[in-house]
Amino acid sequence: MTHDELHEKAEAERARQAGFAKRVRCCTASGCQACGAGEVHKAFEVAIEQHDKDDTIEVVPTGCMGLCGQGPLVTVEAPGGEVLYEQVTPALAGRIVVEHLQGGTPVAEIVVDTSVPFFAAQTKIVNENSGKIDATRIEAYLAAGGYAGLAKALGELQPGQVIDEIRASGLRGRGGGGYPTGLKWAITRKVEQEQKYVVCNADEGDPGAFMDRSVLESDPHRVLEGMAIAGYAVGATQGYIYVRAEYPLAIERLKTAIRQAERQGLLGNRILESSFSFRIDIRVGAGAFVCGEETALLRSIEGRRGRPRPRPPYPSESGLFGKPTVINNVETFANVAPIIRNGGAWFAGIGTPKSAGTKVFALAGKIRNTGLIEVPMGIPLRTIVFDIGGGTPEGTTFKAAQTGGPSGGCIPAAHLDLPVDYESLQAVGSIMGSGGLIVMDSTSSMVDVARYFMEFSMDESCGKCIPCRVGTVQLHGLLDKLTHGDATAADLELLEELCVMVKETSLCGLGQAAPNPVLSTLRFFRDEYLAVLQPAERS
Amino acid sequence: MARTERAMTATKPAPAAHPSGDKRFKLLDRAINLHQGNGHALIEVLHTAQNVFGFLEDDVLLYIAHALKRPLSQVYGVATFYHYFRLKPAGEHTFILCQGTACYVKGAPQLQKAVEHRCRARFGETTKDGKVSLLTARCVGSCGLAPVAVVDGQMASKMSEADALARLNAWLGDDGKAGAP
Numbered sequence: 209m210t211h212d213e214l215h216e217k218a219e220a221e222r223a224r225q226a227g228f229a230k231r232v233r234c235c236t237a238s239g240c241q242a243c244g245a246g247e248v249h250k251a252f253e254v255a256i257e258q259h260d261k262d263d264t265i266e267v268v269p270t271g272c273m274g275l276c277g278q279g280p281l282v283t284v285e286a287p288g289g290e291v292l293y294e295q296v297t298p299a300l301a302g303r304i305v306v307e308h309l310q311g312g313t314p315v316a317e318i319v320v321d322t323s324v325p326f327f328a329a330q331t332k333i334v335n336e337n338s339g340k341i342d343a344t345r346i347e348a349y350l351a352a353g354g355y356a357g358l359a360k361a362l363g364e365l366q367p368g369q370v371i372d373e374i375r376a377s378g379l380r381g382r383g384g385g386g387y388p389t390g391l392k393w394a395i396t397r398k399v400e401q402e403q404k405y406v407v408c409n410a411d412e413g414d415p416g417a418f419m420d421r422s423v424l425e426s427d428p429h430r431v432l433e434g435m436a437i438a439g440y441a442v443g444a445t446q447g448y449i450y451v452r453a454e455y456p457l458a459i460e461r462l463k464t465a466i467r468q469a470e471r472q473g474l475l476g477n478r479i480l481e482s483s484f485s486f487r488i489d490i491r492v493g494a495g496a497f498v499c500g501e502e503t504a505l506l507r508s509i510e511g512r513r514g515r516p517r518p519r520p521p522y523p524s525e526s527g528l529f530g531k532p533t534v535i536n537n538v539e540t541f542a543n544v545a546p547i548i549r550n551g552g553a554w555f556a557g558i559g560t561p562k563s564a565g566t567k568v569f570a571l572a573g574k575i576r577n578t579g580l581i582e583v584p585m586g587i588p589l590r591t592i593v594f595d596i597g598g599g600t601p602e603g604t605t606f607k608a609a610q611t612g613g614p615s616g617g618c619i620p621a622a623h624l625d626l627p628v629d630y631e632s633l634q635a636v637g638s639i640m641g642s643g644g645l646i647v648m649d650s651t652s653s654m655v656d657v658a659r660y661f662m663e664f665s666m667d668e669s670c671g672k673c674i675p676c677r678v679g680t681v682q683l684h685g686l687l688d689k690l691t692h693g694d695a696t697a698a699d700l701e702l703l704e705e706l707c708v709m710v711k712e713t714s715l716c717g718l719g720q721a722a723p724n725p726v727l728s729t730l731r732f733f734r735d736e737y738l739a740v741l742q743p744a745e746r747s
Numbered sequence: 748m749a750r751t752e753r754a755m756t757a758t759k760p761a762p763a764a765h766p767s768g769d770k771r772f773k774l775l776d777r778a779i780n781l782h783q784g785n786g787h788a789l790i791e792v793l794h795t796a797q798n799v800f801g802f803l804e805d806d807v808l809l810y811i812a813h814a815l816k817r818p819l820s821q822v823y824g825v826a827t828f829y830h831y832f833r834l835k836p837a838g839e840h841t842f843i844l845c846q847g848t849a850c851y852v853k854g855a856p857q858l859q860k861a862v863e864h865r866c867r868a869r870f871g872e873t874t875k876d877g878k879v880s881l882l883t884a885r886c887v888g889s890c891g892l893a894p895v896a897v898v899d900g901q902m903a904s905k906m907s908e909a910d911a912l913a914r915l916n917a918w919l920g921d922d923g924k925a926g927a928p
Binding site for chain 2: 238239241242243276277279412413414415416417418421453454455491492493494495496497508509510511512513514570571572573574578579580610613644646648652657660661664668670
C-alpha cells in the first residue's frame with residue numbers, strides 16, 4: 209500500500225459510512241458480552257432486517273463504551289443526535305428499532321443521561337475510538353485516522369525525530385513505573401545491534417484493572433500502530449505482544465487485526481513501500497502475575513519460567529534473547545500514534561507539566577458508576593470518585609480508594625483532594641499503577657484488605673529471592689493472626705519491621721511493592737489494626 | 748552433495764506419528780512445526796497441548812520435550828510454574844471464580860464458601876464424581892460486573908449465591924450427595 213492508497217481507503221470507508229442515515233453501535237467487549245450483548249446485537253440485526261427496507265440503518269459491533277456496570281450498552285446515531293442506552297435486552301432492541309429509529313422518539317426509560325460528569329469530565333485520547341468503531345475491521349480504524357501516525361513517521365520523520373516528538377510529549381510509562389518513554393526508546397536506539405525487539409506488555413495482572421483489555425478489544429490496531437512506530441524509531445523489525453490467557457476476546461481481536469494489517473501492507477515487509485519492515489507476533493501468557501514484571505515477561509516469551517533477573521542491564525540494552533528491547537505496556541503504545549499525528553507539544557499541553565496526557569482508570573468496587581474512564585492527569589481524586597464515579601452506594605460512606613493493586617496503597621478520605629499524578633500518589637504511599645481504582649466504603653475492613661493483597665503476593669511470588677518467598681508468607685501469617693484477633697502488640701511491631709525488610713531487599717517489583725498495601729493501611733488506618741489486637745494488648 | 752542435502756531435509760521437523768496412533772498428536776505436531784520446533788515456543792505449544800488434550804499428562808510433556816529438544820525437567824518446570832496449565836484431568840464442568848479485588852470487595856469470599864460447601868471440594872480441586880472442577884482466576888477484567896464467575900467458558904456477571912448454587916445443582920443433581928465418598 210502507498211500513502212495515497214491509505215488515504216483513498218480511509219475516504220472510501222468514510223463515504224460508505226456516510227451512506228447510512230442512522231447507525232446502531234452495540235458494545236461487544238467482554239464486559240457487555242457477559243450481560244448478553246451478543247444476543248442484543250443479533251436482535252438488532254434481525255429487527256433492522258425486518259423493518260429497514262431501504263437500507264438506511266447500519267448495525268456496528270464496537271468496543272467498550274465505558275459504563276460497564278450497566279451493560280449491555282448501545283448507542284443510536286440518528287438525526288437529532290446520539291443516544292446512549294443501558295441494560296438493553298433483545299426485546300428492548302426491537303422497541304428501539306421501531307420507536308426510535310423509525311418513529312424518532314427514544315425509548316426514554318433506558319436512556320442514559322450523557323451530560324453527567326461520568327461522560328462530560330472525561331478527555332479521551334487512548335479511548336478516542338473505543339465504542340465508536342468496529343474493532344474487527346481495519347477500514348473502520350483507517351476512516352478514524354488510523355495508521356496516519358505511522359504514515360507520517362515513515363514519510364516525513366527520521367527515527368531520531370520520532371523519538372524527539374515522544375520526548376517532547378512527556379509521555380511516561382503507563383504500566384505504573386512512569387519511566388519517560390522517549391528516554392527508553394533513545395537508549396535502545398543508541399545500542400548498536402543488528403537485531404532489536406519491541407515488546408508490548410499486555411499481561412494486565414493487577415486485580416481490578418481492565419484498561420488494557422478494553423483497549424485491545426475496542427481498538428487493537430492502535431496498539432499495533434504504536435508498536436510499529438516504536439520499531440521504526442529504535443530500529444527493530446520484530447515485535448511481540450504478550451497477552452494474558454484470561455483475555456480470549458482480546459487475543460482473537462489482536463489476531464484479526466494483525467492479519468488485516470499484514471494484508472494491507474501496514475505490517476510485514478516494506479511497510480507503506482518504505483524500507484522499513486516490521487512483524488508482530490502474539491505470545492499468550494499462562495497465568496503468572498510476576499510476568500507483568502518486564503524481565504520475567506521477557507523470560508516467558510523465551511519459553512521459560514517467568515522469573516525476574518536483577519537489573520541492570522535493563523531490557524533497553526539487553527532484553528529479549530539478550531538483544532536491546534523496548535518494552536512498554538498497552539496504554540503507552542496506544543498514546544504513540546496520536547502523539548505522532550498531532551505533535552508532542554499537543555500532548556504535553558494536556559495534564560500536568562510532570563505527568564502529561566491522560567490516564568485510563570478502571571473504576572470498581574463500592575461505587576455507583578463502575579466502568580472505564582479516561583481523565584487528564586492531575587485531576588483531583590475527589591472528582592474521579594464523587595463526580596465521575598457518582599460516589600458510594602446509598603447509605604455508605606467513602607473510606608478509601610485503592611490504586612495500584614497489590615503493589616499500591618489505600619488513599620483515605622483526608623487525601624481526596626490529591627491531584628492524580630505519579631508523584632502525588634507516591635507521596636501518600638500509593639502508586640499510579642496500571643489504572644485499577646477500587647473504592648472501599650465503611651463496610652470494608654482495611655486489615656482484611658491488606659491480608660487479601662498479601663495472600664495474592666504470597667501466591668504469586670515466583671520463589672526466586674528469599675525476602676519475597678519467605679517474607680510474604682510470614683507477613684500473611686501475621687495478618688491472618690490479626691484478622692482472627694489473636695495478635696499482640698509485638699506481632700504488630702514485627703509486621704512493620706518485616707514490611708520494611710521485604711520492601712528493601714526483594715529482587716523485583718513484586719516483592720519490593722508487596723508490603724505497600726500493609727504499610728499504607730498502617731499509615732492511615734492504624735486504629736483498625738489496634739482494634740483487632742488481643743483485648744489485653746490494646747492501648 | 749545431493750546426499751547431504753537429502754539427509755538434512757530428512758532431519759527437519761515432521762516428527763514421526765505418535766506410536767499410540769492418537770490423532771490428537773497431529774494437531775500438536777502442527778503447532779510444533781509452526782514454530783519450526785523452536786524451544787522458545789514451549790509455552791505456545793503447551794497451550795495447544797492443553798487445548799487438544801484437556802490437560803497435560805506426562806506422556807504429552809515427554810513428547811513435547813523430545814520435539815522441542817528441551818530437557819523434560821525444563822518442560823515440567825514451565826508446566827508447573829504457570830497456573831494456567833493443568834496436570835490433572837478437569838471435571839466435566841468448570842466453575843472459575845474470580846478473586847480480583849472488586850469481586851473480593853463485592854462478596855466473592857462468601858460465594859467461595861457456599862460453592863465449596865455445596866461441592867464438598869475446595870477451589871483448585873475437582874468433585875469426587877468428576878463432575879465439576881472448581882478453579883479460581885486472579886482477575887478476569889470485568890470488575891464493573893463483580894462478582895464474576897466463568898461458568899463452562901461463559902462469563903457470568905453479578906453472581907449471587909443462589910445463582911451459583913442453582914448452576915451447581917443442575918450439574919451435580921439435587922440429591923446433595925454429589926461429592927460424598
